[in-house]
Amino acid sequence: MDQHLVVFKEVAVRKSFSRTAEALHMSQPAVSQYIASLEKELGVRLLERSNKFVELNKAGKIVYQYSQQILRSYDQMQILVSDLQNDPSGELKIGASYTIGEYLLPKLLAELQERYPQIVPEVTIGNTDEIGSQLLHHEIDIGLIEGNYSHQQFSVEQFSTDKMYIIAAKRQPYKVEEEVSIEDLEKETWIIRESGSGTRKVLENFFEKHCLHPKRVLTFGSTQTIKEGVEAGLGISLLSDLTFAKEIQLNKVQKLIIDGTPIKRKFSIIKNHHEFHPKALQVFEELVKQKI
Structure with missing residues (x-):
């Protein structure tokens, strides 16, 4: 493996010759020598230096990008060669x-x-x-x-394949055997996941399919917080049945009977x-x- 690239990558990440030297257990002059040698070989400056920081210039950013690929490929090569003789590790x-x-x-x-x-x-x-x-x-x-x-x-x-249901607190006025209408769902406060969540995307598709526009929406960043909110009567939500099995057993939440559910993903x-x-x-x- 090319030690020049190892040193260069560390300098690029740590933005300091002294911190790089400490991390690689080298002297600071040795780090400087490796960088100077790499710059000489490539015929271009890679770093902009000042008393307070070291920054990659345009050429440095290109070399850094490729050095990551080269070093990652080297590590992968070592792993694959080792795999030929050893158990998975x-x-x-x-x-x-x-x-x-x-x-x-x-x-x-x-x-x-x-x-x-x-x-x-x-x-x-x-x-x-x-x-x-x-x-x-x-x-x-x-x-x-x-x-x-x-x-x-x-x-x-x-x-x-996952199955998703709309759930509500057990104490909410829904009867287990009765189907809940879209109109009733529209009146509820919905507790939903953040943008980028797979659960959020499924729910947005459900809203769009049924032309459902909730009167109020709360966004929480974790499934556990959503479950606790539902259990407390804060609102209803759409979740995987994997996530609320214990709450069902403890009689804290209930699945609502709604046309089109469970939703599979x-x-x-x-x-x-x-x-x-x-x-x-x-x-x-x-x-x-x-x-x-």
């Missing part, structure tokens, strides 16, 4: 949207650790758009998302499909398909 960066990450992923990770203890999972949970963006920028290795997210760089494969695996994938990613993907 190493760090696996997993991204999951909230419903999957909070209600399905923990059991999958427990199974993964039991079968392959040498794999070290690192988990990021966000909304569907955030997970897609992180995969696009190679911040994660694989994503598990709800709803749809397409990009020419990705392969997308469905691994499960896809749970999908997304990954960069023009890349070689290490054993750790492959076995995790197979586990997801087998267990769900």
Whole structure:
């Protein structure tokens, strides 16, 4: 691996020769020498220096972009060569949207650790758009998302079907056996997820399909907060049945009978499909398909 690129990348990120030297356990003059050598080789200055900071110039930004790709490819090469002789191991960066990450992923990770203890999972949970963006920028290795997210760089494969219901507090004046009209739903306060959420997109489609315009909408950033709001009688919401099974058992919320529900949506695996994938990613993907 080209040590010049390693040093350059660290300087670009840390914006300091001294902090780079400390991080790489090198002397500051050695860091300066590596940068000077790289600039000489390329025939152009890469950094703008002052007493207080180091910044990438236009050429530096180009080199930084490619250095990330080169170093990532080198790391991937090492992993794939190691995979030929060893059991699945190493760090696996997993991204999951909230419903999957909070209600399905923990059991999958427990199974993964039991079968392959040498794999070290690192988990990021966000909304569907955030997970897609992180995969696009190679911040994660694989994503598990709800709803749809397409990009020419990705392969997308469905691994499960989710069922979504409109729920209300148990104490609200709805009878379990009676269908609730769209007109009644329109009078309710709706508690919804933030923009970019797969759950939010499904609900917006439901509103559009039924020409439903709620009198009041509250936006919350987590499923748990929404459930607590519904339970407290703050409003109604549309959620996956995975998320409120305990609340149903405890008789705290109820599913409303509404035409067009339950709403079904896809749970999908997304990954960069023009890349070689290490054993750790492959076995995790197979586990997801087998267990769900």
